[in-house]
Amino acid sequence: MPLWQSQISSAAQFLIRQCAPLRFPIDLTKLAVKRGITQIHFRPMPCDGAIGAAADGFVVQLSSDKDQRVPCVAVDSTALSPRQRFTLAHEIGHTFFYDGARRAVRPHPNARLLESLCNQAARILLLPEFLVEREIGVGRRFNSIEMARDLASSAVVSPEVVLNRLDGIEHLKETDYALLSLRLRDGGMLITTGVCLHGGAFSTLPRPALHAPPPRWVASIVADLQSSVGVIHRSALGDGWEFASRCVPGNRAGDLVFVEIRVEMVAVRVAVD
Numbered sequence: 627m628p629l630w631q632s633q634i635s636s637a638a639q640f641l642i643r644q645c646a647p648l649r650f651p652i653d654l655t656k657l658a659v660k661r662g663i664t665q666i667h668f669r670p671m672p673c674d675g676a677i678g679a680a681a682d683g684f685v686v687q688l689s690s691d692k693d694q695r696v697p698c699v700a701v702d703s704t705a706l707s708p709r710q711r712f713t714l715a716h717e718i719g720h721t722f723f724y725d726g727a728r729r730a731v732r733p734h735p736n737a738r739l740l741e742s743l744c745n746q747a748a749r750i751l752l753l754p755e756f757l758v759e760r761e762i763g764v765g766r767r768f769n770s771i772e773m774a775r776d777l778a779s780s781a782v783v784s785p786e787v788v789l790n791r792l793d794g795i796e797h798l799k800e801t802d803y804a805l806l807s808l809r810l811r812d813g814g815m816l817i818t819t820g821v822c823l824h825g826g827a828f829s830t831l832p833r834p835a836l837h838a839p840p841p842r843w844v845a846s847i848v849a850d851l852q853s854s855v856g857v858i859h860r861s862a863l864g865d866g867w868e869f870a871s872r873c874v875p876g877n878r879a880g881d882l883v884f885v886e887i888r889v890e891m892v893a894v895r896v897a898v899d
Contacts, residue, residue, distance in 0.1 A: 630735055633898070634743045637722040638750040650761065651782040652752055654703035654714050658686070661721040662728070666714075670734045670863040677720045679728040686717045707782045712748055732830030749791040752783050758791070759798060768792045768822065769800035771874050771884045785876065789820030790836070802826035802889035806834055806844065808851065812849035815839060816851060819882075825890045827863060840885075847871050847887055868892050 642648060645656050658666075664683030668690035676687045678695065686698075688710050703711060723731055723740065734745060761777055762768060773786075774792075778785040786807045792798060807820030818834045832841040845851055848871045849859040861869045870890045876882030 630739065630743055631876060634747050634799075635720065635721060635750060635892075638668050638719070640746045641718075642751065642754050648754065648757070650757055650780040651704045651711075652715075652754070652757075653719065654706075654711060654751070655698060655701050657717055657751060658698050658701075658703075658714065661718055661765065662723065663698045663718065666697055666698050669693045674709065675717050677717040679724065683786045684717075684721060684724075687712060688713055695719075704782060706782075708778070708782055708787075709753065711782055712784070712787055715748035715751045718751060719744035722747060745790075749787055749794070753777075753781055753791040755795055757781075758795065762798060767800040768798050768805075769803050769888070771886050774805065774884070777781065786820035789822040791820060793822040796824075799824040800888075802828070804828055804885075804887045805883040806840060807876060808840060808883050808885060810883075816883075827869075829869075844887075845883065848885055849874060851883065851885065863889060863894075864891050 637856070641657055641660060645653075645660055648656075649832055659735055662683045663677075663686055664680070665685045667685060669687060669689045670691065670693065671687060673691050674689050678685050678687075679761075690710075703714060703816070706714065720740075721735060725731055734740070758777065760774065761780055774785045774788045778788045781788070787893040789805055801824050805820075806818060806823075808816040809819045811817050816839060818836055818838055818840050821834045823833065823838065831843045834840050834844065841850070847859075847869045848863050849857075851873060856872055856874050858872050863869055867889055868891075869887055871885065871887040874884045874886070877882050
């Protein structure tokens with residue numbers, strides 16, 4: 627793990643230990659107060675959120691139809707939408723890049739890397755490994771769309787956040803299994819928004835990149851990426867193995883689809899007269 631990613635992971639995990647005991651859904655208010663966030667300003671804004679340092683602590687801004695500034699301790703973070711929860715967790719991540727006097731630390735990652743690191747922190751804070759493992763079940767591995775949805779419901783996060791978090795917990799990933807989330811953008815282009823993939827049969831294939839169209843091999847395995855009917859499609863892999871894939875709608879709006887691909891042994895099909 628690169629240095630910055632390792633440091634942000636350690637910082638997020640230390641905060642989780644400081645705020646124990648925790649359960650799903652994570653009490654982000656507890657974490658925010660621990661990191662010196664004193665106020666939450668809900669207001670209309672062009673982005674999802676922002677953070678600034680004030681004399682008495684950090685002030686987090688969250689996108690909202692309202693315009694209301696409230697003490698952080700008065701916010702029920704479990705009542706926030708999954709998107710607002712991720713944004714708040716992301717802004718908590720930003721506090722890891724300030725010192726005790728709320729001055730930006732040096733050296734400082736560039737803007738693009740900083741946002742990526744805060745997204746990483748948000749996923750860890752919203753989905754601590756020990757709680758994910760407990761939710762999935764001791765000895766079990768992450769291996770279905772339904773499991774992603776159940777975990778998202780328990781943690782009050784989006785399934786996409788679940789996919790990207792589980793992708794970083796190697797021992798919970800099923801071998802020869804891939805689960806992607808794709809969003810339909812204006813113009814009909816599908817963009818990858820979540821990836822959980824274990825090596826094996828996928829190790830020689832280009833890895834799907836977030837915020838980019840899925841690699842061509844995905845479409846070559848899956849019958850129709852926009853069908854979203856849940857029917858299992860099978861394509862030959864070789865040596866007695868095959869890819870089994872299905873597409874399932876991710877929301878009512880119809881702009882999100884889950885693509886699940888697993889490797890299975892070719893079944894012996896006997897004709898019946």
